[in-house]
Amino acid sequence: MSNTMRMPPSKHLQLPFRSINLSVSPTQSTTGDGDGSKTEDIFAAGIDTSASTIEWALSEMVRNPRVMAKAQAEIREAFRGKQRIHESDLDQLSYLKLVIKETLRLHVPLPLIPRECTEKCMIGGYEIGVGTRVMVNAWAIARDPEYWHDAERFMPERFDGNCPIDFRGNSFEYLPFGGGRRICPGITFSLASIMFPLALLLYHFNWELPNAMKPEDLDMTEHFGLAIERKNDLCLIPTLVL
Numbered sequence: 001m002s003n004t005m006r007m008p009p010s011k012h013l014q015l016p017f018r019s020i021n022l023s024v025s026p027t028q029s030t031t032g033d034g035d036g037s038k039t040e041d042i043f044a045a046g047i048d049t050s051a052s053t054i055e056w057a058l059s060e061m062v063r064n065p066r067v068m069a070k071a072q073a074e075i076r077e078a079f080r081g082k083q084r085i086h087e088s089d090l091d092q093l094s095y096l097k098l099v100i101k102e103t104l105r106l107h108v109p110l111p112l113i114p115r116e117c118t119e120k121c122m123i124g125g126y127e128i129g130v131g132t133r134v135m136v137n138a139w140a141i142a143r144d145p146e147y148w149h150d151a152e153r154f155m156p157e158r159f160d161g162n163c164p165i166d167f168r169g170n171s172f173e174y175l176p177f178g179g180g181r182r183i184c185p186g187i188t189f190s191l192a193s194i195m196f197p198l199a200l201l202l203y204h205f206n207w208e209l210p211n212a213m214k215p216e217d218l219d220m221t222e223h224f225g226l227a228i229e230r231k232n233d234l235c236l237i238p239t240l241v242l
């Protein structure tokens, strides 16, 4: 276990819940009884989530210049002299992976994971009947100070070293991709499609806030839509460096 956090009592997804479909398509069943995802669901689930993660990662790095400098130093060292970056080069970027993990903790793109109760159980003193729909609030769990040290702080290092917490659905305090039978099937693809553009943006440009704005003044208000996005556009000044 990491020295910066405690494991939770695994109380959320070990309850007798079964997965139900996240689909927004009116033609699709919401029972989760083996129905597959349609092409439009894959686009809907894959585009906004990855795009907003890139935007939040940049926002957090602008607010935390130390993290930005460390990520850029790693990328520029790894890619030194290269004109073309390939996906296989991304493996070397261990710190950037931590930045993305921490971004997915503080900015869980899909905050509410729907489930259906399969057995009567008690939650917070309330009896939950069979068939009741419940929402696992992955956003709130990922910011819960009971599980996370200095929970509101952007600190990629919390995932460093021996930290066993991962997003494959086994760490119940960290569920950006959900968990269980209906865990996001796009994890590998989404990580590549977040990491690649982010690495290029950090490799080729330096980023500054406009109008001498201070990092701590950057507005981080969220807008709850298909994914949790920035309410206001992120406006930064890029300077080409390489």
Ligand code: HEM
Binding pocket: 019, 020, 021, 022, 023, 037, 041, 042, 043, 045, 046, 047, 049, 050, 053, 108, 109, 110, 113, 114, 175, 176, 177, 178, 179, 180, 181, 182, 183, 184, 185, 186, 187, 189, 190
């Ligand atoms: C940062 C990026 C992404 C995040 C945070 C994310 C998160 C999630 C979450 C929380 C679920 C529900 C899981 C559950 O019920 O346990 C889900 C489902 C799904 N995701 Fe993702 N996702 C991302 C990217 C993608 C991408 C890139 C694709 C496809 C290319 C994709 C395809 C899907 C599909 C098809 C489902 C429905 C799976 C099912 O109901 O069986 N996602 N995603």
